[in-house]
Amino acid sequence: MKGPLKDSLKDLLFMLILSSFCAFLLLATRSAVGERAELSAGTADAILKIIGKEVLPSDDQLIESFSEIFVRRQSGKIKFWRAVDKPDFWACEASGNGMWSEITLAFVIDTTTWQIMGLRIVEQNETAGLGSRISEDRFVEQFTGLYGENGVEMASYKIMNNQFDAITGATSSSKSVEKLLNKALSMLRERVKAGDTNQNELS
Amino acid sequence: MNYLKIMFKGIFTSNPVFVLALGLCSTLAVTGRADTAFFMGVMVGITTIFSTVIVSALRYKIPFKFRLMSYMLIIITAVISVEQLLRAYYPDMARTLGQYVGLIVTNCVIMGRCEGFAVSHGPKETFFDAMGVSIGYFLVLLSIAFFRETLGNGTLWGLHVMPGSYVPCRVFNSPSGAFLTFAAMLYFVNLVKGWFKGE
Numbered sequence: 001m002k003g004p005l006k007d008s009l010k011d012l013l014f015m016l017i018l019s020s021f022c023a024f025l026l027l028a029t030r031s032a033v034g035e036r037a038e039l040s041a042g043t044a045d046a047i048l049k050i051i052g053k054e055v056l057p058s059d060d061q062l063i064e065s066f067s068e069i070f071v072r073r074q075s076g077k078i079k080f081w082r083a084v085d086k087p088d089f090w091a092c093e094a095s096g097n098g099m100w101s102e103i104t105l106a107f108v109i110d111t112t113t114w115q116i117m118g119l120r121i122v123e124q125n126e127t128a129g130l131g132s133r134i135s136e137d138r139f140v141e142q143f144t145g146l147y148g149e150n151g152v153e154m155a156s157y158k159i160m161n162n163q164f165d166a167i168t169g170a171t172s173s174s175k176s177v178e179k180l181l182n183k184a185l186s187m188l189r190e191r192v193k194a195g196d197t198n199q200n201e202l203s
Numbered sequence: 204m205n206y207l208k209i210m211f212k213g214i215f216t217s218n219p220v221f222v223l224a225l226g227l228c229s230t231l232a233v234t235g236r237a238d239t240a241f242f243m244g245v246m247v248g249i250t251t252i253f254s255t256v257i258v259s260a261l262r263y264k265i266p267f268k269f270r271l272m273s274y275m276l277i278i279i280t281a282v283i284s285v286e287q288l289l290r291a292y293y294p295d296m297a298r299t300l301g302q303y304v305g306l307i308v309t310n311c312v313i314m315g316r317c318e319g320f321a322v323s324h325g326p327k328e329t330f331f332d333a334m335g336v337s338i339g340y341f342l343v344l345l346s347i348a349f350f351r352e353t354l355g356n357g358t359l360w361g362l363h364v365m366p367g368s369y370v371p372c373r374v375f376n377s378p379s380g381a382f383l384t385f386a387a388m389l390y391f392v393n394l395v396k397g398w399f400k401g402e
Contacts, residue, residue, distance in 0.1 A: 010266075011266040011268070011269055014264060014265070014266055014269075015266075015269055015272070015273070018261075018273055018276055018277075019276065022276050022277065022279070022280040025280050025284060026280060026283055026284065029283075029284040029287050029288070030287065033287050033288060033290075033291040034291075036290075036291035036292070037287045037290045037291040040294045041294075042294075102298075123298075
């Protein structure tokens with residue numbers, strides 16, 4: 001083999017080994033961190049409260065308890081977990097733009113009836129006294145029992161079983177919750193229709 | 204002794220921010236609060252030490268034409284690992300620092316030490332150099348954050364430290380406040396350096 005070609009192959013081999021080493025390090029970190037990097041204690045707490053599980057005192061126990069019940073199916077801005085014992089129960093965490101900053105919400109839905117079992121606002125930094133009221137029970141409890149297959153709708157008068165009322169003076173923040181929830185529901189619908197199997201896990 | 208000299212050089216005479224003027228974007232962006240500055244300093248420190256020591260250990264093996272790509276690969280690995288740990292154990296801080304954690308990859312301090320020191324020195328010397336540079340960067344971040352948070356909010360690490368009658372000067376929370384604080388500190392550092400040199 002000629003000199004330059006041999007050198008190029010040696011360089012490529014080095015880069016291949018270095019890339020493998022880096023990939024191995026990333027995998028090691030990932031496995032050491034485990035579910036903690038994907039799941040915040042706030043989300044675990046919100047979802048466990050929705051399904052009526054006893055709230056545990058420490059972050060570690062919250063995440064451990066959550067991981068026993070749910071298995072992660074999707075990462076990213078919109079995350080899905082599927083219940084181990086009841087495959088039709090899905091937990092979701094969705095983050096997106098609010099009026100001033102990012103809103104993170106968590107909800108649980110039963111995909112046999114497409115009824116939302118509960119929704120909580122995990123994090124928001126909306127206008128104090130107005131938009132920040134999206135975290136209040138009075139607002140989030142409206143979502144319990146809503147039919148979510150075709151998305152939810154913000155409406156002044158609730159006629160359909162997928163409608164909810166906005167917070168007075170905080171239409172923009174309420175609209176952000178609607179948009180975020182609909183985006184998550186639409187993604188979940190596609191996932192369920194496509195047939196969520198072990199092969200497409202964590203895609 | 205030689206190793207300590209290398210370390211002190213990184214902290215004072217070759218301070219990455221005040222002397223080499225590297226890593227200014229993150230310096231100005233994350234110094235609004237002491238806690239964010241602390242975490243940023245620690246993360247840049249870990250990344251710098253890890254990356255430069257690896258580069259130094261592999262310095263005779265890294266092909267010259269692929270050297271920048273190799274450095275980037277090593278730095279990215281370190282940054283992603285540190286980011287994962289931060290997201291896992293300090294999720295609130297990870298959200299506060301936002302994109303600046305990912306941007307450590309492009310921090311000139313790290314690339315500068317890889318190219319300027321690690322490729323021509325052994326891992327031991329590189330370790331002490333990286334330690335010095337990291338401590339220097341960390342101290343600058345903390346000192347800027349100290350002034351900005353105290354004057355801009357009347358707090359330090361979230362705790363009230365100024366008298367109740369103090370009216371916070373909000374300009375220190377803004378980017379212009381960051382530039383003003385940095386310029387004032389740079390002026391002071393150069394003044395002290397001038398005194399030492401007898402100028």
